[in-house]
Amino acid sequence: MHEPDPPRSVILLAEDEAIIALELADSLERDGFVVAGPFTTCAAAEAWLKVNEPTGAILDNTLRDGPCVKLAGDLKARGIPFVVYSGHDRTTDLSAVFKDVPWIVKPAPIETLFGALHSALA
Numbered sequence: 522m523h524e525p526d527p528p529r530s531v532i533l534l535a536e537d538e539a540i541i542a543l544e545l546a547d548s549l550e551r552d553g554f555v556v557a558g559p560f561t562t563c564a565a566a567e568a569w570l571k572v573n574e575p576t577g578a579i580l581d582n583t584l585r586d587g588p589c590v591k592l593a594g595d596l597k598a599r600g601i602p603f604v605v606y607s608g609h610d611r612t613t614d615l616s617a618v619f620k621d622v623p624w625i626v627k628p629a630p631i632e633t634l635f636g637a638l639h640s641a642l643a
Contacts, residue, residue: 530576530642534558535566535592536606537584541627545579545606548631562586570595577642578603579634582619593618602641606634 532554536542542559549556557575560566562585570592578596580589582605596603597618604623611624623637 529553529555531555531557531573532638533560533566533570533575533578533580533596533601533603535560535563535578535580535584535589537561537581544631545634548635549579552635560584563589563592566592567595574599575601577601577638579606579638581605582607582609588616590616590618593622597622604634604637604641 530553532549534542534545534549534556536545536559542561546556546559557569557573558566560569564586566580566589578601580592580603582589582593593603593616604625605619606625606627606629608627610626611619623641625634625637
């Protein structure tokens with residue numbers, strides 16, 4: 522008898538740069554994840570998060586509708602690990618919600634980002 526495949530981890534992807542978003546989504550899927558998104562606005566990601574529960578998240582700290590402080594706070598409050606993948610270094614956003622969160626500056630090798638994601642999920 523064939524055992525059903527275990528459920529795959531769902532990663533919320535919040536990224537507003539199309540090429541980066543598509544590359545990340547494809548890479549996440551090849552790595553065995555299910556991708557929610559990519560979301561280009563904080564509002565769209567927050568709407569999805571209201572009725573869904575991801576395993577983890579990768580988010581740019583600023584999307585088309587502004588900083589993702591509320592989204593990051595919602596993830597943190599729910600105990601959902603996340604990694605920030607941003608074109609800016611950490612000093613550009615001193616919000617307490619990003620404290621102790623892995624912060625990878627673009628461009629970075631996908632292995633660096635995924636290493637941080639896997640560590641956050643562990």
